[in-house]
Amino acid sequence: xxxxxxxxxxxxxxxxxxxxxxxxxxxxxxxxxxxxxxxxxxxxxxxxxxxxxxxxxxxxxxxxxxxxxxxxxxxxxxxxxxxxxxxxxxxxxxxxxxxxxxxxxxxxxxxxxxxxxxxxxxxxxxxxxxxxxxxxxxxxxxxxxxxxxxxxxxxxxxxxxxxxxxxxxxxxxxxxxxxxxxxxxxxxxxxxxxxxxxxxxxxxxxxxxxxxxxxxxxxxxxxxxxxxxxxxxxxxxxxxxxxxxxxxxxxxxxxxxxxxxxxxxxxxxxxxxxxxxxxxxxxxxxxxxxxxxxxxxxxxxxxxxxxxxxxxxxxxxxxxxxxxxxxxxxxxxxxxxxxxxxxxxxxxxxxxxxxxxxxxxxxxxxxxxxxxxxxxxxxxxxxxxxxxxxxxxxxxxxxxxxxxxxxxxxxxxxxxxxxxxxxxxxxxxxxxxxxxxxxxxxxxxxxxxxxxxxxxxxxxxxxxxxxxxxxxxxxxxxxxxxxxxxxxxxxxxxxxxxxxxxxxxxxxxxxxxxxxxxxxxxxxxxxxxxxxxx
Amino acid sequence: xxxxxxxxxxxxxxxxxxxxxxxxxxxxxxxxxxxxxxxxxxxxxxxxxxxxxxxxxxxxxxxxxxxxxxxxxxxxxxxxxxxxxxxxxxxxxxxxxxxxxxxxxxxxxxxxxxxxxxxxxxxxxxxxxxxxxxxxxxxxxxxxxxxxxxxxxxxxxxxxxxxxxxxxxxxxxxxxxxxxxxxxxxxxxxxxxxxxxxxxxxxxxxxxxxxxxxxxxxxxxxxxxxxxxxxxxxxxxxxxxxxx
Numbered sequence: 001x002x003x004x005x006x007x008x009x010x011x012x013x014x015x016x017x018x019x020x021x022x023x024x025x026x027x028x029x030x031x032x033x034x035x036x037x038x039x040x041x042x043x044x045x046x047x048x049x050x051x052x053x054x055x056x057x058x059x060x061x062x063x064x065x066x067x068x069x070x071x072x073x074x075x076x077x078x079x080x081x082x083x084x085x086x087x088x089x090x091x092x093x094x095x096x097x098x099x100x101x102x103x104x105x106x107x108x109x110x111x112x113x114x115x116x117x118x119x120x121x122x123x124x125x126x127x128x129x130x131x132x133x134x135x136x137x138x139x140x141x142x143x144x145x146x147x148x149x150x151x152x153x154x155x156x157x158x159x160x161x162x163x164x165x166x167x168x169x170x171x172x173x174x175x176x177x178x179x180x181x182x183x184x185x186x187x188x189x190x191x192x193x194x195x196x197x198x199x200x201x202x203x204x205x206x207x208x209x210x211x212x213x214x215x216x217x218x219x220x221x222x223x224x225x226x227x228x229x230x231x232x233x234x235x236x237x238x239x240x241x242x243x244x245x246x247x248x249x250x251x252x253x254x255x256x257x258x259x260x261x262x263x264x265x266x267x268x269x270x271x272x273x274x275x276x277x278x279x280x281x282x283x284x285x286x287x288x289x290x291x292x293x294x295x296x297x298x299x300x301x302x303x304x305x306x307x308x309x310x311x312x313x314x315x316x317x318x319x320x321x322x323x324x325x326x327x328x329x330x331x332x333x334x335x336x337x338x339x340x341x342x343x344x345x346x347x348x349x350x351x352x353x354x355x356x357x358x359x360x361x362x363x364x365x366x367x368x369x370x371x372x373x374x375x376x377x378x379x380x381x382x383x384x385x386x387x388x389x390x391x392x393x394x395x396x397x398x399x400x401x402x403x404x405x406x407x408x409x410x411x412x413x414x415x416x417x418x419x420x421x422x423x424x425x426x427x428x429x430x431x432x433x434x435x436x437x438x439x440x441x442x443x444x445x446x447x448x449x450x451x452x453x454x455x456x457x458x459x460x461x462x463x464x465x466x467x468x469x470x471x472x473x474x475x476x477x478x479x480x481x482x483x484x485x486x487x488x489x490x491x492x493x494x495x496x497x498x499x500x501x502x503x504x505x506x507x508x509x510x511x512x513x514x515x516x517x518x519x520x521x522x523x524x525x526x527x528x529x530x531x532x533x534x
Numbered sequence: 535x536x537x538x539x540x541x542x543x544x545x546x547x548x549x550x551x552x553x554x555x556x557x558x559x560x561x562x563x564x565x566x567x568x569x570x571x572x573x574x575x576x577x578x579x580x581x582x583x584x585x586x587x588x589x590x591x592x593x594x595x596x597x598x599x600x601x602x603x604x605x606x607x608x609x610x611x612x613x614x615x616x617x618x619x620x621x622x623x624x625x626x627x628x629x630x631x632x633x634x635x636x637x638x639x640x641x642x643x644x645x646x647x648x649x650x651x652x653x654x655x656x657x658x659x660x661x662x663x664x665x666x667x668x669x670x671x672x673x674x675x676x677x678x679x680x681x682x683x684x685x686x687x688x689x690x691x692x693x694x695x696x697x698x699x700x701x702x703x704x705x706x707x708x709x710x711x712x713x714x715x716x717x718x719x720x721x722x723x724x725x726x727x728x729x730x731x732x733x734x735x736x737x738x739x740x741x742x743x744x745x746x747x748x749x750x751x752x753x754x755x756x757x758x759x760x761x762x763x764x765x766x767x768x769x770x771x772x773x774x775x776x777x778x
Contacts, residue, residue: 389554
């Protein structure tokens with residue numbers, strides 16, 4: 001496939017700082033650009049790269065820093081704190097979701113900078129869950145509309161893995177990476193039970209790919225890839241975007257989308273260096289993800305839209321979702337040293353679709369996790385151990401291997417992002433996220449936890465430890481077929497303000513059992529192809 | 535006693551009393567430092583590998599070990615109570631100790647937060663202070679003037695109840711106990727297991743850029759990675775290798 005994206009060739013083979021950063025185009029204050037994008041993550045950067053190639057003049061506002069991986073990132077777990085969104089946020093509800101390092105990014109490249117690297121597609125069934133499973137909502141678009149964009153993105157990241165037998169079966173452009181002893185053991189246990197696994201799919205080059213280096217199996221994917229082997233927008237789309245005239249304004253916190261008397265957006269107000277500025281634009285793309293996008297829309301109040309932008313039907317922030325992500329660790333006679341190699345090694349989508357025999361709708365996928373010591377300590381603590389018992393399990397670290405599930409939890413209107421009373425340093429109200437599971441969610445998580453435990457026992461595990469947790473925020477500004485059931489239409493336009501788009505994971509009506517990064521990029525790519533040239 | 539760690543009978547879940555085997559059975563660390571000087575990889579010292587680390591990582595990790603910050607966020611009384619709590623929660627019963635309290639104090643002083651706060655909890659820095667006050671209040675319920683003067687057995691009992699989410703009365707009527715335990719332990723474990731001494735104890739390779747890894751299979755190790763020492767007899771091994 002010929003790619004309309006030269007990022008891989010634009011990278012510097014000897015340094016990780018993004019070429020073009022210091023000579024990028026800048027737009028003078030007061031000049032109206034074609035598009036201002038809020039958030040330089042998976043959705044925002046992919047959209048900017050595509051549209052810049054079609055002649056759009058674009059400014060991106062990013063709340064966090066413009067990273068130089070050589071200088072700013074470390075091969076260290078605690079030292080990677082800056083990669084996460086750690087500004088205050090309130091969590092509540094019956095099953096509160098911990099935010100921060102697990103699910104929230106900050107800085108150019110977004111949370112893909114510290115995602116594990118799994119890049120599965122959604123299944124065709126994900127787009128029809130109301131029709132086929134009588135839960136949640138159908139998407140206003142079909143799998144077939146995203147498929148060409150999945151294929152393009154898999155070539156651009158690139159994705160490595162074995163031939164994929166689940167969902168819409170497909171091949172990957174790069175061959176699978178080698179796997180560790182722990183993954184071999186887990187796979188062996190799965191085979192005993194008749195459960196299929198495959199290697200991948202991961203957004204980590206495994207072969208020649210422009211100037212992108214090969215993976216060195218360092219194991220610090222969640223701490224930012226200093227190597228540059230793992231895909232994130234910083235290496236996959238930003239270099240090409242800069243080469244086509246995009247300006248990235250880092251450390252710029254958007255606080256309000258402004259509208260004129262006719263109800264059209266005129267640009268974005270943002271804070272940078274302690275001062276307020278305004279970027280005028282013909283259109284606005286909000287890509288701050290499932291907490292910050294609803295927060296920005298809710299805070300964008302005006303006499304025309306007193307309840308916030310796109311919120312005339314009280315839907316902004318609703319339906320925010322996470323995946324249930326229980327993890328089960330197994331102990332083996334051999335040392336496995338799971339800190340080596342990228343944590344995402346093998347995965348199974350055998351349980352992805354609804355099986356009426358299980359007693360709940362939809363399903364889950366099983367992946368590999370490989371926590372570093374701090375995350376492993378949290379796992380041991382969650383199983384109820386402290387003091388000498390915790391130290392003993394920690395000393396045993398090298399004998400363990402960890403499986404993790406991604407359970408599709410259903411969207412619920414009462415699960416919502418709202419504005420709290422407290423404000424941040426810009427004076428903007430901080431976000432609050434309330435979350436409570438439903439019975440279907442609990443049944444799904446319990447089943448997945450048991451299935452992983454069975455696999456590890458079949459693999460010969462001598463002991464197991466379990467932690468219940470969540471992964472992957474999506475939803476909050478769902479796309480749909482009418483203003484009564486959604487915040488944006490099938491082309492990501494806010495129903496009430498057609499020159500405002502939401503172009504991140506918050507538009508997803510459901511989340512499947514797949515890691516969302518690839519789908520977020522594919523959605524942005526599809527939108528760009530529909531918007532066309534300038 | 536020689537213990538082959540291919541077995542798992544040292545692990546709490548595998549033992550009738552649910553308690554781990556005593557760490558006293560482990561060898562003393564021979565290279566570098568581990569917390570309390572016992573560990574499973576007595577000849578592995580992560581800090582000896584620093585010439586293989588990139589500059590940004592080396593600067594950060596070396597300063598973590600070399601520059602122990604003074605206590606500035608906590609008051610003297612809070613520091614004493616919380617120091618006892620952390621020693622028990624992390625089983626640091628003698629020197630050398632990873633200076634967890636000082637590292638937590640520095641993080642709170644800098645205002646480094648984790649990105650979320652439960653709606654029924656104060657901000658994390660305030661939670662730490664209230665935990666200190668809560669430990670003292672519970673010690674008073676047990677008939678002692680403060681947590682720090684209670685006998686070790688009572689302190690352990692209080693920490694056990696804290697871990698189980700079962701402290702009640704006074705401070706704990708306002709502060710959800712289980713969530714406060716989560717705040718304290720999240721902070722404590724992050725500092726303890728980011729310290730190279732703890733990496734030595736558990737045989738974690740530490741920073742791995744730009745060197746990376748080559749040996750990924752079961753039972754494999756890079757030439758520089760620590761060997762699990764208790765597969766050999768520590769007494770004869772030390773003698774044979776002239777390490778005494």
